[in-house]
Amino acid sequence: MKIITLDNAEKVASTLDGRIMGQSDTAKIIHIRLSPGEKHESHRNENDAFFYVIEGKAMLTSDQEPALLTRxxxxxxEGGTQR
Structure with missing residues:
Protein backbone atom coordinates (compact mmCIF):
# COMPACT_ATOMS: atom_id res chain seq x y z
CA MET A 1 0.00 0.00 0.00
CA LYS A 2 1.24 3.48 -0.85
CA ILE A 3 -0.31 6.65 0.54
CA ILE A 4 -0.03 9.58 -1.86
CA THR A 5 -0.49 13.20 -0.81
CA LEU A 6 -0.30 16.44 -2.77
CA ASP A 7 3.11 16.97 -1.16
CA ASN A 8 4.65 13.70 -2.39
CA ALA A 9 2.71 13.16 -5.65
CA GLU A 10 4.56 13.33 -8.96
CA LYS A 11 4.02 16.61 -10.83
CA VAL A 12 2.46 16.39 -14.30
CA ALA A 13 4.54 17.47 -17.30
CA SER A 14 2.61 20.70 -17.84
CA THR A 15 2.54 24.32 -16.78
CA LEU A 16 -0.53 23.49 -14.67
CA ASP A 17 -0.32 22.82 -10.95
CA GLY A 18 -1.15 19.14 -11.45
CA ARG A 19 -0.18 16.09 -9.40
CA ILE A 20 -0.58 12.40 -10.25
CA MET A 21 -2.50 10.98 -7.30
CA GLY A 22 -2.70 7.44 -8.69
CA GLN A 23 -2.25 5.51 -11.90
CA SER A 24 -2.49 2.08 -13.47
CA ASP A 25 -1.97 0.77 -16.98
CA THR A 26 -5.41 2.05 -18.01
CA ALA A 27 -6.22 5.01 -15.76
CA LYS A 28 -4.78 8.06 -13.98
CA ILE A 29 -6.10 10.32 -11.24
CA ILE A 30 -4.69 13.83 -11.56
CA HIS A 31 -5.35 16.60 -9.05
CA ILE A 32 -5.29 20.00 -10.79
CA ARG A 33 -5.40 23.27 -8.88
CA LEU A 34 -6.43 26.38 -10.81
CA SER A 35 -6.46 29.93 -9.48
CA PRO A 36 -9.56 32.06 -10.10
CA GLY A 37 -9.57 33.07 -13.78
CA GLU A 38 -6.78 30.64 -14.71
CA LYS A 39 -7.35 28.71 -17.95
CA HIS A 40 -5.94 25.58 -19.53
CA GLU A 41 -5.44 25.51 -23.29
CA SER A 42 -8.05 23.56 -25.24
CA HIS A 43 -6.74 20.20 -26.41
CA ARG A 44 -7.81 16.80 -27.65
CA ASN A 45 -6.58 13.61 -26.14
CA GLU A 46 -7.57 9.99 -26.64
CA ASN A 47 -8.19 9.22 -22.98
CA ASP A 48 -11.59 9.41 -21.32
CA ALA A 49 -11.66 11.99 -18.53
CA PHE A 50 -13.72 12.70 -15.44
CA PHE A 51 -13.52 16.20 -13.98
CA TYR A 52 -14.62 16.61 -10.36
CA VAL A 53 -14.79 20.01 -8.65
CA ILE A 54 -13.71 19.85 -5.00
CA GLU A 55 -13.97 23.56 -4.26
CA GLY A 56 -15.15 26.63 -6.16
CA LYS A 57 -16.44 26.32 -9.70
CA ALA A 58 -15.07 25.52 -13.16
CA MET A 59 -16.23 26.24 -16.69
CA LEU A 60 -15.44 23.29 -18.96
CA THR A 61 -15.91 23.36 -22.71
CA SER A 62 -16.17 20.13 -24.66
CA ASP A 63 -16.53 20.33 -28.47
CA GLN A 64 -17.72 23.93 -27.97
CA GLU A 65 -20.42 22.94 -25.45
CA PRO A 66 -19.82 24.82 -22.17
CA ALA A 67 -20.75 23.44 -18.74
CA LEU A 68 -20.42 25.22 -15.41
CA LEU A 69 -19.49 22.81 -12.64
CA THR A 70 -19.72 23.72 -8.98
CA ARG A 71 -18.53 22.07 -5.77
CA GLU A 78 -15.16 10.85 -23.78
CA GLY A 79 -11.69 10.36 -25.26
CA GLY A 80 -11.12 11.99 -28.65
CA THR A 81 -13.29 14.96 -27.66
CA GLN A 82 -11.91 18.51 -27.80
CA ARG A 83 -11.72 19.85 -24.27
Whole structure:
Protein backbone atom coordinates (compact mmCIF):
# COMPACT_ATOMS: atom_id res chain seq x y z
CA MET A 1 0.00 0.00 0.00
CA LYS A 2 1.24 3.48 -0.85
CA ILE A 3 -0.31 6.65 0.54
CA ILE A 4 -0.03 9.58 -1.86
CA THR A 5 -0.49 13.20 -0.81
CA LEU A 6 -0.30 16.44 -2.77
CA ASP A 7 3.11 16.97 -1.16
CA ASN A 8 4.65 13.70 -2.39
CA ALA A 9 2.71 13.16 -5.65
CA GLU A 10 4.56 13.33 -8.96
CA LYS A 11 4.02 16.61 -10.83
CA VAL A 12 2.46 16.39 -14.30
CA ALA A 13 4.54 17.47 -17.30
CA SER A 14 2.61 20.70 -17.84
CA THR A 15 2.54 24.32 -16.78
CA LEU A 16 -0.53 23.49 -14.67
CA ASP A 17 -0.32 22.82 -10.95
CA GLY A 18 -1.15 19.14 -11.45
CA ARG A 19 -0.18 16.09 -9.40
CA ILE A 20 -0.58 12.40 -10.25
CA MET A 21 -2.50 10.98 -7.30
CA GLY A 22 -2.70 7.44 -8.69
CA GLN A 23 -2.25 5.51 -11.90
CA SER A 24 -2.49 2.08 -13.47
CA ASP A 25 -1.97 0.77 -16.98
CA THR A 26 -5.41 2.05 -18.01
CA ALA A 27 -6.22 5.01 -15.76
CA LYS A 28 -4.78 8.06 -13.98
CA ILE A 29 -6.10 10.32 -11.24
CA ILE A 30 -4.69 13.83 -11.56
CA HIS A 31 -5.35 16.60 -9.05
CA ILE A 32 -5.29 20.00 -10.79
CA ARG A 33 -5.40 23.27 -8.88
CA LEU A 34 -6.43 26.38 -10.81
CA SER A 35 -6.46 29.93 -9.48
CA PRO A 36 -9.56 32.06 -10.10
CA GLY A 37 -9.57 33.07 -13.78
CA GLU A 38 -6.78 30.64 -14.71
CA LYS A 39 -7.35 28.71 -17.95
CA HIS A 40 -5.94 25.58 -19.53
CA GLU A 41 -5.44 25.51 -23.29
CA SER A 42 -8.05 23.56 -25.24
CA HIS A 43 -6.74 20.20 -26.41
CA ARG A 44 -7.81 16.80 -27.65
CA ASN A 45 -6.58 13.61 -26.14
CA GLU A 46 -7.57 9.99 -26.64
CA ASN A 47 -8.19 9.22 -22.98
CA ASP A 48 -11.59 9.41 -21.32
CA ALA A 49 -11.66 11.99 -18.53
CA PHE A 50 -13.72 12.70 -15.44
CA PHE A 51 -13.52 16.20 -13.98
CA TYR A 52 -14.62 16.61 -10.36
CA VAL A 53 -14.79 20.01 -8.65
CA ILE A 54 -13.71 19.85 -5.00
CA GLU A 55 -13.97 23.56 -4.26
CA GLY A 56 -15.15 26.63 -6.16
CA LYS A 57 -16.44 26.32 -9.70
CA ALA A 58 -15.07 25.52 -13.16
CA MET A 59 -16.23 26.24 -16.69
CA LEU A 60 -15.44 23.29 -18.96
CA THR A 61 -15.91 23.36 -22.71
CA SER A 62 -16.17 20.13 -24.66
CA ASP A 63 -16.53 20.33 -28.47
CA GLN A 64 -17.72 23.93 -27.97
CA GLU A 65 -20.42 22.94 -25.45
CA PRO A 66 -19.82 24.82 -22.17
CA ALA A 67 -20.75 23.44 -18.74
CA LEU A 68 -20.42 25.22 -15.41
CA LEU A 69 -19.49 22.81 -12.64
CA THR A 70 -19.72 23.72 -8.98
CA ARG A 71 -18.53 22.07 -5.77
CA UNK A 72 -19.08 18.29 -5.65
CA UNK A 73 -20.14 18.03 -9.30
CA UNK A 74 -18.51 15.71 -11.82
CA UNK A 75 -18.58 15.46 -15.62
CA UNK A 76 -17.40 12.70 -17.96
CA UNK A 77 -15.77 13.63 -21.28
CA GLU A 78 -15.16 10.85 -23.78
CA GLY A 79 -11.69 10.36 -25.26
CA GLY A 80 -11.12 11.99 -28.65
CA THR A 81 -13.29 14.96 -27.66
CA GLN A 82 -11.91 18.51 -27.80
CA ARG A 83 -11.72 19.85 -24.27
Missing amino acids: NQCVFI
